[in-house]
Amino acid sequence: MPNIAVIGAGLGGLPAAYELRHLLPRDYTVTLISHEPNFTFIPGLIQVALDLKPLEHIQLDLETLAQRHGLNWVSGGVTALDIPNRRITVADEKTIDYDYAMIATGASLAFDLIPGLGPQGGYTQSVCTPDHAIEARQAWLQFLDNPGPLVVGAVPGAGCFGPAYEFAFMAERELRRRGLRDQVPITYVTPEPYVGHLGVSGVKNAQALTAQLMQERGIEVIDNMTITAVEAEKMILANGQTLPFKYAMILPAFRGVQFVQDVPGLGDERGFIPVLPTQRHPNFPNIYAVGVSVELPQPDQTDIPIGLPKSGQMSEAMATAAAHNIAVDLGVIQAPLQIPTLDALCFAEFGDTGIAYIAAPVIPDPETGQRRSSYAVRGPWVVWAKAAFEKYFMLKMRYGVGMPWFEKLGLRALFKLKLFKSVLPEDIQALARV
Structure with a gap:
């Protein structure tokens, strides 16, 4: 019987495996492959890095979930994908034959593009992976004992800016709570053309609300800027400015994972995977891709290259x-x-x-340049909503639920988000995003 392999078990991969298991007969195999032993709710890593939450609160054991929900669990990183023979190699030793493969690996982190960037061999912290968050927390606790300038931001090619904003503001609040704020000047440095852009232009109120909050919290902003190098307690910018720091959390550029880069024609020049609107690869019909691993065009012409964000909710919808x-x-x-x-x-x-930043859809209509809905709203309810969604999502993953009807209905009722539309096969090419 057919075997459908899902590569990656994050915010896109694990819901995909659950959806497949729900839709397919029990004698069809759904194989889940991941080099990580745990599912991690990645948005929660900022609180882990700031010592506000233990890592265990946002993790679930994947082997246990797979056994409980009828998935064939394979532990290890994919090292090769043989598309003609429909074969996946895991950890250089195990091979898995597949009928369909869905790539949901996320991106690899290109710390190497900037000297001194990153937690391994560099001088900055990251909140992109569980290991990075643990290292960031250790460095944060040391920083609290010897505070000084704090620099937060992202580099050109970063594909998601939300975590940088969250880290800056949550760190600021934590420093105030500890009575250390007056000892810590905070700078936010970003390639975005303006604060609150987040890789998506034209979101009503986004710039004004974000800039106002930066001003209220006393955070200096340096936008439209490239970090060229990082040295011990010193960051060098493209305009020659030098930023001293005692702690820095900088998001790196994203690129595709190595096994995708190794397959001719599978990914673009950066290793991201082109897809038809159905998430199917345009040249390899048995390959689908979802989430951060997917190539999406950045419609904005910015002075400094930035990525289009692919939120967790977008990944789950894909x-x-x-x-x-x-x-x-x-x-x-x-x-x-x-x-x-x-x-x-x-x-x-x-x-x-x-x-709350809403862009529906994130890519504007190519003819009109408009979205159906696009706005930002501020309030403490956003904090409560995010905490509630984290609990809800972890509960879904624990009980093997993908995206239930009431979640789709709720997003549509509350935020006017319509996550899917139905199309006939003959209309796909006309709608292609690539």
């Missing part, structure tokens, strides 16, 4: 649509194909308040 479309391909269900609308919702927690 995964749900891809699972549905694989089931249609296999003939298991008789239904139109689904495509994710790429409506984006980001709850950004900024200490005792927050900002």
Whole structure:
């Protein structure tokens, strides 16, 4: 019987595996492959890095989940993908034959593009992986004993800016709580053309609300800027300015994972995977891709290259649509194909308040340059909403639920987000994003 392999078990991969298991007959195999032993709710890593939450609170054991929910669990990193023979090599020794493969690996982190960047061999911290968050927490605790300038931000090519904003504001609040704020000047440095851009231009109120909060919290902003090098307690900018720091959390550029880069034609020049609107690869019909691993065009022409964000909610929507479309391909269900609308919702927690950024869809209409809906709103309710969503999402992952109908209904009712639309196969090429 068919084997559908899902590579990656994050915010896109694990929901995809659950959706496939729900849609497909029990004698079909759904294989989940991951080099990580745990599912991690990545947005929670900022609180881990700031010693506000233990890592265990946002993790679940993947082997246990796989056994509980009927998934074939394979532990290890993918080292090769043989598309002609439909074969995956894991950890250089184990091979898995597949009928369909869904790539949900996320991105690799390009710390090497800037000298001195990153926690391994560099001088800055990261909140992109569980290991990085643990290292960042250790450095943060040392920083609290000997405080000084704090620099937070991102470099050109970063694909998500929300964590940098959250870290800056949550760190500021924590320093105030500890009575250390007057000892710590905070600088936010970013390649974004303006504060509150977050890789998505034209979001109503986003710039004004974010800039106002930066001013209220006394955080200096350096936008439209490139970090060229990092040395011990010193950051060098493209304009020649030098920023001293005792602690720095800088998001790196993203690129595709190595096994994708190794397959000719699978990814673009940076290793991101082009897809049709159905999440299917345009040249390899048995390959689907979702989440951060996917190539999405950045519609903004910014002075400094930046990535288009792919939020966790967008990744889950891509995964749900891809699972549905694989089931249609296999003939298991008789239904139109689904495509994710790429409506984006980001709850950004900024200490005792927050900002919700909504862009529906994140890529504007190519003819009009407009979105159906695009705005930002501020309030403490954002913090509560994010905490509630984290609990809800962890509960879903624990009980093997992908994206239930009431979640889709809630997002539509509260934020006017329509996550999917149905299309006929003959309409796909006309709608292609690549």
